[in-house]
Amino acid sequence: MGALSSRMSWNRVEEPGAPEGEEEAEEVAVAAIEEGEESEEARPTTSQGRHKRKTGPGRQLTKAPCGKRAKDSLGSVYEALFLRGEGSDVQIRALGEEWNLHKVNLCQSGYFASMFSGAWRETTMTTVELQMPDENIDCEALHEALGSLYRDSVLIPRGRVVPMLATASMLQLDELIEQCREIMKDTVNVQTVCSYYYSAECYGLQDIRAMCLQWLLDNLMTRHNEELLREVSLDLMKEVIASSELFVMEVEMDVYTTLKKWMFLQLQPTWRGPHRDLLPDADSWFAGSRQESEGTAFLETEQGRAFAPVFQQLRLACIISDLPSARIIDQDALIPATWLSPVYKEQWLALLRAEQTRELGPTDVCVSDLQRTSMRCGGRLYRDEQCSWRWAGFNFGWDLAVYYANRRIIFKHSALNKSGGLAVSLLWQRKVAFRLRLASLDRAGRAILRRETEYQVLSLGKDEELEVVNLENEHVVFPIYVTCSFLYLPREGRFPE
Numbered sequence: 274m275g276a277l278s279s280r281m282s283w284n285r286v287e288e289p290g291a292p293e294g295e296e297e298a299e300e301v302a303v304a305a306i307e308e309g310e311e312s313e314e315a316r317p318t319t320s321q322g323r324h325k326r327k328t329g330p331g332r333q334l335t336k337a338p339c340g341k342r343a344k345d346s347l348g349s350v351y352e353a354l355f356l357r358g359e360g361s362d363v364q365i366r367a368l369g370e371e372w373n374l375h376k377v378n379l380c381q382s383g384y385f386a387s388m389f390s391g392a393w394r395e396t397t398m399t400t401v402e403l404q405m406p407d408e409n410i411d412c413e414a415l416h417e418a419l420g421s422l423y424r425d426s427v428l429i430p431r432g433r434v435v436p437m438l439a440t441a442s443m444l445q446l447d448e449l450i451e452q453c454r455e456i457m458k459d460t461v462n463v464q465t466v467c468s469y470y471y472s473a474e475c476y477g478l479q480d481i482r483a484m485c486l487q488w489l490l491d492n493l494m495t496r497h498n499e500e501l502l503r504e505v506s507l508d509l510m511k512e513v514i515a516s517s518e519l520f521v522m523e524v525e526m527d528v529y530t531t532l533k534k535w536m537f538l539q540l541q542p543t544w545r546g547p548h549r550d551l552l553p554d555a556d557s558w559f560a561g562s563r564q565e566s567e568g569t570a571f572l573e574t575e576q577g578r579a580f581a582p583v584f585q586q587l588r589l590a591c592i593i594s595d596l597p598s599a600r601i602i603d604q605d606a607l608i609p610a611t612w613l614s615p616v617y618k619e620q621w622l623a624l625l626r627a628e629q630t631r632e633l634g635p636t637d638v639c640v641s642d643l644q645r646t647s648m649r650c651g652g653r654l655y656r657d658e659q660c661s662w663r664w665a666g667f668n669f670g671w672d673l674a675v676y677y678a679n680r681r682i683i684f685k686h687s688a689l690n691k692s693g694g695l696a697v698s699l700l701w702q703r704k705v706a707f708r709l710r711l712a713s714l715d716r717a718g719r720a721i722l723r724r725e726t727e728y729q730v731l732s733l734g735k736d737e738e739l740e741v742v743n744l745e746n747e748h749v750v751f752p753i754y755v756t757c758s759f760l761y762l763p764r765e766g767r768f769p770e
Contacts, residue, residue: 350423350424354423355372355422358372358374363398363399363400364399366401366402367403368410368411370415374422378423383447405443409475410440411436413433413436414436414437418444422446431456434453434460434469437449438457438472438476438478450478454478457481461717461718463492463496463717466485466489467504473485487720488718490520491520493519494520494521494522494531495522495754496718499534499544499548503539507579507580514587521651522653524595524649525592525648525650528649529587529598532583533556536555536577537559540558570610572608572609589616590620593616594620638706638729642706643728648758650756651756652754653753654755657749659676659678660676661674662674674687675757680745682709685736685737687735704730705759705761706729706759708726708728708757709757710725710755711723711724712724712754713749715750721750722750
């Protein structure tokens with residue numbers, strides 16, 4: 274409920290055996306290589322891919338001729354069967370290209386196994402036209418995926434993961450899907466996170482989707498990158514901003530500022546310039562739009578309406594209680610007055626409730642309230658040295674100081690209000706529901722260290738303190754990003770008599 278009035282001050286199933294009909298294809302392989310060369314037995318492979326390979330009614334999934342398992346040093350099997358199409362019994366056409374291939378090889382793919390079995394008309398066809406409904410599939414990826422059916426391994430460059438994943442998903446190539454998954458796990462960074470997120474969501478890689486979402490929650494506010502903001506979609510930004518796991522740096526007003534820059538870049542994707550000019554240029558552009566719309570709040574205009582669901586995830590109560598922030602919200606005129614008026618009323622009643630009753634604060638933890646309405650704030654510990662910061666003023670009588678020293682983070686209920694804001698409460702004891710999280714990130718933005726507390730109620734008398742986190746036995750890499758969620762008064766409930 275409370276809001277800040279000041280910035281922080283820092284002092285990867287084994288495959289079935291080959292069917293009997295494989296002998297004919299094996300003869301083709303033998304004829305294709307030099308006399309005396311022998312193919313290597315297929316070795317078992319494993320896969321944990323999302324798709325299960327499909328087989329036709331009453332038949333097992335066919336495997337490639339043993340020529341596919343030839344040693345890499347021979348290599349001529351791949352060249353003879355795949356590249357030259359020797360002994361081909363089916364032609365695949367797609368994306369303006371043709372491949373003369375073999376059904377016994379293609380049936381390693383669940384997609385082709387279904388196509389060449391049962392009553393499908395393609396079962397007896399010698400030419401198959403493939404339609405590509407997925408724009409992520411290109412000719413190069415399709416060529417590599419089909420070629421993977423004729424050799425043991427495929428080298429996937431990092432920049433080709435998404436097209437390969439799209440193609441492998443359509444063809445139901447579990448091993449290739451798993452290979453893409455492993456590459457994505459190792460290469461999530463500011464350049465790849467959004468494309469990986471959208472691909473994982475599209476092709477059902479839930480673990481990759483969750484990893485990318487966590488990366489955004491950790492990094493959206495801790496690094497400033499215009500290209501990243503351009504790539505975040507409306508739905509994804511809404512999910513990130515609404516999350517209680519977002520690392521907020523420093524206060525909720527900074528979340529609003531980030532959204533303003535993001536919205537400007539979505540509307541003006543060709544903008545290029547130094548980072549320092551982004552916010553002034555965004556302010557200037559929105560000011561011009563405000564004049565054209567004769568003062569209508571931008572989120573109520575035709576251009577801005579699509580962004581409204583994202584801005585509705587802001588904790589406005591944690592913004593309008595700070596006078597400079599409230600003035601900026603009013604001057605920008607992005608947010609409709611109909612959103613703000615109820616929040617001002619709510620905050621005024623909350624202040625009266627804190628000042629004119631003896632309510633100490635939350636008595637138990639309502640996780641949904643903390644996740645949805647708590648004040649989010651945070652900062653950086655740049656190096657291992659003593660420092661402190663405080664949230665003071667309009668926090669309903671809580672002058673809470675936070676100290677970092679000797680690898681420990683400590684909360685202290687200060688008896689002195691040095692901020693010059695509202696006086697601290699005269700009550701000898703106050704309560705606040707809180708949760709603290711911290712992380713140190715590597716250069717790619719992935720967490721090296723992550724620690725968090727449970728949601729809990731803090732009850733301290735004046736000048737009492739509590740050790741919240743102890744990192745004494747941890748391998749700590751600086752900077753450390755610290756974010757807190759606070760709820761000073763319950764959002765709902767009867768007013769005490």
